[in-house]
Amino acid sequence: xxxxxxxxxxxxxxxxxxxxxxxxxxxxxxxxDGQRRTYTVMDAADWAIVVPVLxxxxxxxxxxxxxxxHGSQELSLEFPGGVFExxxxxxxAAARELQEETAWQAGKIRKLGEFxxxxxxxxxxxxxxxxxDLHFTGAQDLDEDEYIETLQVKPRELIEGMGRPPYVxxxxxxxxxxxLREYPQLV
Amino acid sequence: xxxxxxxxxxxxxxxxxxxxxxxxxxxxxxxxDGQRRTYTVMDAADWAIVVPVLxxxxxxxxxxxxxxxHGSQELSLEFPGGVFExxxxxxxAAARELQEETAWQAGKIRKLGEFxxxxxxxxxxxxxxxxxDLHFTGAQDLDEDEYIETLQVKPRELIEGMGRPPYVxxxxxxxxxxxLREYPQLV
Numbered sequence: 001x002x003x004x005x006x007x008x009x010x011x012x013x014x015x016x017x018x019x020x021x022x023x024x025x026x027x028x029x030x031x032x033d034g035q036r037r038t039y040t041v042m043d044a045a046d047w048a049i050v051v052p053v054l055x056x057x058x059x060x061x062x063x064x065x066x067x068x069x070h071g072s073q074e075l076s077l078e079f080p081g082g083v084f085e086x087x088x089x090x091x092x093a094a095a096r097e098l099q100e101e102t103a104w105q106a107g108k109i110r111k112l113g114e115f116x117x118x119x120x121x122x123x124x125x126x127x128x129x130x131x132x133d134l135h136f137t138g139a140q141d142l143d144e145d146e147y148i149e150t151l152q153v154k155p156r157e158l159i160e161g162m163g164r165p166p167y168v169x170x171x172x173x174x175x176x177x178x179x180l181r182e183y184p185q186l187v
Numbered sequence: 188x189x190x191x192x193x194x195x196x197x198x199x200x201x202x203x204x205x206x207x208x209x210x211x212x213x214x215x216x217x218x219x220d221g222q223r224r225t226y227t228v229m230d231a232a233d234w235a236i237v238v239p240v241l242x243x244x245x246x247x248x249x250x251x252x253x254x255x256x257h258g259s260q261e262l263s264l265e266f267p268g269g270v271f272e273x274x275x276x277x278x279x280a281a282a283r284e285l286q287e288e289t290a291w292q293a294g295k296i297r298k299l300g301e302f303x304x305x306x307x308x309x310x311x312x313x314x315x316x317x318x319x320d321l322h323f324t325g326a327q328d329l330d331e332d333e334y335i336e337t338l339q340v341k342p343r344e345l346i347e348g349m350g351r352p353p354y355v356x357x358x359x360x361x362x363x364x365x366x367l368r369e370y371p372q373l374v
Contacts, residue, residue: 006262006335016204017204021308024206024336035332038337041205044256069303073251075191113351114350114351115357117304119258119259120257147218149193162365163361168303176364180374
């Protein structure tokens with residue numbers, strides 16, 4: 001958008017907290033008109049969310065995962081997804097997470113867009129993929145601390161459920177927006 | 188969803204970092220089959236996102252805000268919104284943030300749903316509101332470090348732009364999903 005008179009400059013950054021999932025930095029920033037302010041921002045890995053769509057007798061169904069979320073302390077019903085491994089690109093991460101979490105392998109995988117999960121606080125990006133032409137491989141490949149159930153849900157149920165438990169994962173809502181743009185007849 | 192065999196129990200929580208916007212806790216948790224693991228989670232305030240819709244000659248337009256985001260270090264074009272003030276309820280926060288950031292006051296404000304912005308890492312909730320019957324009050328009421336431009340955008344432009352700069356705020360995508368559920372003819 002060019003220099004709009006709204007842009008800040010980051011003058012320095014200092015790590016003040018670190019853990020395996022993210023680190024926290026205090027950043028000194030200069031406003032468009034010269035104020036100096038300190039902001040706290042988090043660096044975390046990029047990750048992928050996958051919208052896996054089955055075609056059953058000509059009708060679409062989503063494959064979802066149900067799992068415990070330690071931040072919100074509740075069960076959540078979501079699209080599969082997860083953090084990139086070191087050196088992995090976005091489509092590879094999406095395909096791997098889909099297969100590990102759901103035991104479904106994608107014949108076709110295609111990027112729908114990307115978002116900043118929380119641009120005020122976090123530097124990372126979530127990459128949204130559509131997975132189609134799905135083949136069941138028989139078994140999940142879960143981490144030792146992952147407990148994940150998979151289930152198939154009709155588009156109407158998901159759309160009507162969004163924004164209330166168990167459909168409360170905000171970034172699933174973002175992914176659904178990109179999917180429905182391509183399939184508006186489902187809304 | 189009842190006791191599904193997927194639920195963890197949090198046994199203890201210890202604050203390990205604090206700043207004005209959030210704190211970080213290390214939580215010791217017990218898995219469904221008795222593993223003990225440590226997870227890092229953040230507590231932050233709830234906030235509101237407002238979808239402000241003007242009717243101009245029978246056509247809808249969104250009021251958006253353009254602002255610098257310190258996490259992603261870029262300009263972002265978003266629905267207005269912000270963090271609850273102490274003691275404030277969700278509709279009051281939504282109405283106040285709309286008026287402060289855009290100078291538009293809502294005659295009608297109605298909740299569309301709520302999400303966990305990042306349920307793996309964060310405990311908080313974002314509340315999504317629709318604002319209609321809008322009246323221009325003449326002036327924004329910005330914090331000293333807020334630099335915000337407002338603009339009006341047609342639904343088609345926003346829907347087509349989602350998932351690419353400047354429409355990269357994930358939680359705006361979540362809000363748009365809830366709005367489009369009510370107005371599917373716009374998709």
